Structures are given as C-alpha cells and as structure tokens.
Amino acid sequence: MKIMGYPRADGRVGIRNHIAIIPSVFCANNVVERIARSVEGTVALRHPVGCSQVGYDLELTARTLSAMGTHPNVAAVLVVGLGCERFKPNELYESVKKSGKPVEMLVIQEEGGSSKTIAKGIEIARRLIEQERKRSRVECDISELTIAVKCGGTDATSGLAANPVVGAMSDLLVKNGGSSILSELNELIGTEDMLAGRAINKEVADKVYAAIYGIEDKLRSGCDERYAGRNELISPGNYDGGVSNIVEKALGGVYKGGKSPVTDVLEYALPAKLGQKGLFLMNYESHDGEVVTGMIGCGAQLVAFTSGRGTPAGFPLAPVIKLTGNSFMYEKMNENFDFSTGDIIEGTATIEEQGQKLFEMVVDVANGKLTAAEKLESYELFCVARALGGHNNSLEQSV
Amino acid sequence: MKKALRSLVLSPEDTVAVLLEKGARGDTVTIGEQQIVLLEDIDFAHKVLIKDSEKNAKVIKYGVEIGYMLADAPKGSWIHGHNMGCDRGKKNRESLQ
Numbered sequence: 269m270k271i272m273g274y275p276r277a278d279g280r281v282g283i284r285n286h287i288a289i290i291p292s293v294f295c296a297n298n299v300v301e302r303i304a305r306s307v308e309g310t311v312a313l314r315h316p317v318g319c320s321q322v323g324y325d326l327e328l329t330a331r332t333l334s335a336m337g338t339h340p341n342v343a344a345v346l347v348v349g350l351g352c353e354r355f356k357p358n359e360l361y362e363s364v365k366k367s368g369k370p371v372e373m374l375v376i377q378e379e380g381g382s383s384k385t386i387a388k389g390i391e392i393a394r395r396l397i398e399q400e401r402k403r404s405r406v407e408c409d410i411s412e413l414t415i416a417v418k419c420g421g422t423d424a425t426s427g428l429a430a431n432p433v434v435g436a437m438s439d440l441l442v443k444n445g446g447s448s449i450l451s452e453l454n455e456l457i458g459t460e461d462m463l464a465g466r467a468i469n470k471e472v473a474d475k476v477y478a479a480i481y482g483i484e485d486k487l488r489s490g491c492d493e494r495y496a497g498r499n500e501l502i503s504p505g506n507y508d509g510g511v512s513n514i515v516e517k518a519l520g521g522v523y524k525g526g527k528s529p530v531t532d533v534l535e536y537a538l539p540a541k542l543g544q545k546g547l548f549l550m551n552y553e554s555h556d557g558e559v560v561t562g563m564i565g566c567g568a569q570l571v572a573f574t575s576g577r578g579t580p581a582g583f584p585l586a587p588v589i590k591l592t593g594n595s596f597m598y599e600k601m602n603e604n605f606d607f608s609t610g611d612i613i614e615g616t617a618t619i620e621e622q623g624q625k626l627f628e629m630v631v632d633v634a635n636g637k638l639t640a641a642e643k644l645e646s647y648e649l650f651c652v653a654r655a656l657g658g659h660n661n662s663l664e665q666s667v
Numbered sequence: 668m669k670k671a672l673r674s675l676v677l678s679p680e681d682t683v684a685v686l687l688e689k690g691a692r693g694d695t696v697t698i699g700e701q702q703i704v705l706l707e708d709i710d711f712a713h714k715v716l717i718k719d720s721e722k723n724a725k726v727i728k729y730g731v732e733i734g735y736m737l738a739d740a741p742k743g744s745w746i747h748g749h750n751m752g753c754d755r756g757k758k759n760r761e762s763l764q
Binding site for chain 2: 499
C-alpha cells in the first residue's frame with residue numbers, strides 16, 4: 269500500500285512539510301513566536317526548558333529538541349538561542365544539519381537583542397519557505413508510517429469503543445508493514461504478562477517487565493501504605509464507571525495497541541533502530557503532552573488520540589486524529605473531533621468496521637487531509653519531559 | 668416495563684457483557700442466540716455475567732482473564748469487586764512472585 273509523503277535526506281518519510289522555528293532555551297520564546305507569526309507556513313515550538321539543567325534531565329531536553337528538529341515532518345529548521353544557556357544552540361543546529369535538512373541559527377546575544385534577531389529571523393524564514401514551497405509529495409510505501417496511540421480525558425466509552433477501534437486500526441497498519449507506538453505504561457500495570465507474552469523474543473519480554481515494574485515503583489515511591497496494593501494506584505471514579513480492578517482498566521487502554529506482537533521497548537524520544545517495524549512500547553507515563561512529544565520524538569508522524577470527555581490539544585509538527593466513543597461529546601465539542609466511535613455504543617457498528625474506517629482516515633491524513641487540531645492550530649501537546657535532579661529512568665541507565 | 672438492553676461482548680470467549688445503557692432487574696440482553704435476564708439493577712458500562720460460573724471460575728473480558736469468581740453465580744448477575752477477585756489487581760507485585 270502507498271501513501272503520498274516527503275522522503276527526507278536521512279531516509280525517513282514525512283507526511284507534513286513544516287518549517288520549524290525552535291528555541292534552544294525558553295528565553296528565546298518571544299523572538300521565535302514573533303518570527304513565526306510574521307511568516308505564514310512556519311511553526312514555533314515554544315517550550316520552558318534549556319536553562320540550568322543537569323544529568324539525564326539535560327539529556328532528555330537535548331534529545332527531545334533534536335528529535336523535533338530532525339523529525340521527518342520537518343522540511344527545514346531555524347534554531348534561535350540566547351547564548352548563555354546550558355543546552356547550546358549549536359548542538360541543536362549540528363544535530364539537524366547531520367540529518368541533511370536545511371538549517372540556520374541565530375543567537376540573540378550575538379545579534380544584539382530581540383528586534384534585530386526577529387528581523388533577521390523573518391528574512392531567513394521567508395527564504396526557507398521559498399525553497400521548500402517547490403517540494404511536492406511523492407509515492408512512498410505505507411511501511412514508512414508510524415502512528416502514536418494515546419488516550420486522554422477518558423470516560424467509560426474509551427475502553428469499550430474508541431480504544432479497541434484504535435487497536436484495530438493499529439493492527440491493520442502493522443499488517444501493512446507500518447508501526448505503532450503505545451506508551452503510558454503506568455496505565456498498563458497488570459497487563460505486563462500479556463504484553464511480555466506478545467514480545468518477539470525473551471530480551472524484549474524482559475524489557476516489558478522492567479519498564480512496567482519501573483513505572484510502578486516510581487508511582488509508589490513517596491506513597492504511604494494506602495497505596496501498597498495495585499488497585500489503589502488508580503482513582504476511585506474508575507470503579508463507579510464499571511471497571512472492577514486495575515487489570516480491567518489497563519485492558520481498556522492496552523488495546524489501543526491492538527493484538528500485534530511487541531517488537532521492542534523504546535526510550536523517550538529515541539527512534540527505533542533502522543528497519544525495526546511493528547508495535548512498540550515507549551517507556552514513559554501518561555502526561556498527555558510529554559508522552560505524545562516522546563512518541564513523536566520516537567519517529568511517529570501522526571497520532572490517534574481517544575478522548576471520551578474531549579480535549580482540543582494538538583501537536584505543532586504532527587497531525588493528531590481525535591476520536592471519541594461518546595456521541596454526546598462528539599456533538600458538543602464537534603469542531604475538536606475527527607472521528608466518532610459512538611456507533612459501537614449505540615450498537616449499530618462493530619469494532620472491526622470502525623477500525624477499517626479509521627485506517628482509511630489515517631491514510632487520508634497521511635496524504636495531507638488536515639485534522640481538527642491542525643485547522644484550529646492547537647499545539648499544546650508539545651511538552652518536553654523533565655527528570656528533575658537528573659534522575660535516569662531509562663532501562664539502559666547509561667547516560 | 669421490561670426493556671431489551673444494548674450490550675457489548677468485546678471478544679467471543681468473554682464470560683461477561685458490558686451494558687451500553689442502564690439496566691433494571693428483569694430487563695434482558697441478547698447474546699448471540701440466548702436471551703439473558705438481569706437478576707439485579709446494573710449501571711451503564713458495568714458488567715453482566717453471560718455464563719453460569721462456579722466459584723474460582725475465570726472471568727473473561729477482552730478475551731483475557733480479568734479476575735475469578737468469589738462465589739457461584741448464575742448468568743444475569745452483576746459482576747464487580749464484590750463478587751470478583753483479582754490476584755494481579757489486589758496484591759502488589761512482590762506477593763505474586
């Protein structure tokens with residue numbers, strides 16, 4: 269199967285052709301946003317980090333910003349730094365350059381203040397837009413496509429309709445040679461046996477256990493004995509909603525990843541090895557923005573996001589398809605949704621039928637169809653994960 | 668007035684169905700060929716047993732075990748924390764090893 273995408277110099281395929289303006293430190297946010305506002309077709313990646321960071325925390329910021337700059341949905345990059353920050357703008361510039369993308373850099377302290385940097389930035393951004401405008405989509409194999417799957421603002425319909433439909437779509441993409449990334453491991457506690465049982469080998473199975481147990485230990489550290497049992501790690505509202513224990517809740521979430529074998533466990537914002545395809549887990553928890561940023565950093569070009577209660581949040585570089593199983597919310601927040609699985613709750617459609625339809629929508633969005641969040645220019649999901657104190661939660665513990 | 672309720676069986680091997688609307692005692696759900704009468708009031712999105720189950724029998728949803736029966740129960744029963752145990756859920760990890 270084919271999609272129409274943008275092949276990049278590093279061999280990856282984009283489904284959008286963004287000119288990204290990335291601050292290497294939060295102090296450059298205003299300059300970055302004013303350049304982006306002045307040049308149509310550019311996107312600003314506002315963030316609060318880059319200053320006074322150490323250890324794994326600094327590593328996460330460097331890795332995430334580099335992952336955004338080198339992302340296949342990005343055509344060209346303008347890096348804007350301040351000059352005295354911990355995360356050097358030059359490091360970001362070099363990593364983007366290595367990927368083969370056109371990249372330019374401005375440093376506010378060297379340019380002589382905000383206004384001069386903005387003026388020069390606008391000039392550069394216009395030039396990058398002019399260069400990239402000529403690029404057109406070409407036929408690429410669908411196996412180049414990676415989707416991130418996520419739920420947020422969950423209600424009882426998410427685990428019954430929207431998440432299983434995303435899972436059916438994810439299985440179809442994997443069957444066609446593509447990839448899918450599932451994370452929010454704190455919400456998968458209790459399903460580790462099942463996921464490890466679907467791992468492609470023992471090494472990956474061990475990584476599944478280590479990642480989920482690691483998150484469980486992190487959740488419990490600092491909690492008193494009231495949280496000693498696993499069921500106490502989820503909020504009581506779940507039980508009123510019809511879920512009887514943490515395992516049943518986790519099953520409602522885990523099926524966003526369908527029933528495909530687990531290829532590997534990825535670390536935050538680190539793409540899979542070249543040629544690795546299929547269903548991946550990413551070792552992180554469930555802050556909507558941080559986890560989506562990490563999965564896009566892992567190379568996902570688009571996101572399927574289920575929400576029973578509705579959320580407007582989108583991502584600056586990647587389309588986010590919003591689905592709900594709740595027909596009432598679909599009507600009420602209609603402009604924020606792309607797809608309804610309410611038919612399943614009404615009993616007029618099956619999970620398989622809706623999964624097929626969603627797969628077709630994923631292909632359309634990959635080919636350029638804009639999502640609700642893109643039309644609304646909703647970019648809240650870009651959030652860089654922190655590891656305060658420099659504590660390393662990765663499985664390798666090597667950085 | 669007894670109602671025929673909408674329900675969802677997520678996987679063919681499941682022993683429970685999820686109600687897609689609020690149900691009252693005496694209402695019915697149809698699962699394949701069989702009609703099951705609710706033995707008690709059951710809320711929206713809660714589970715109804717669709718197979719007579721003995722104590723310690725597995726409770727299956729999404730095609731996998733979500734727990735085990737704490738006592739014998741006939742189909743039509745509401746299944747929740749009061750009559751379903753779950754070792755993976757109740758105890759912490761260390762006690763499972």
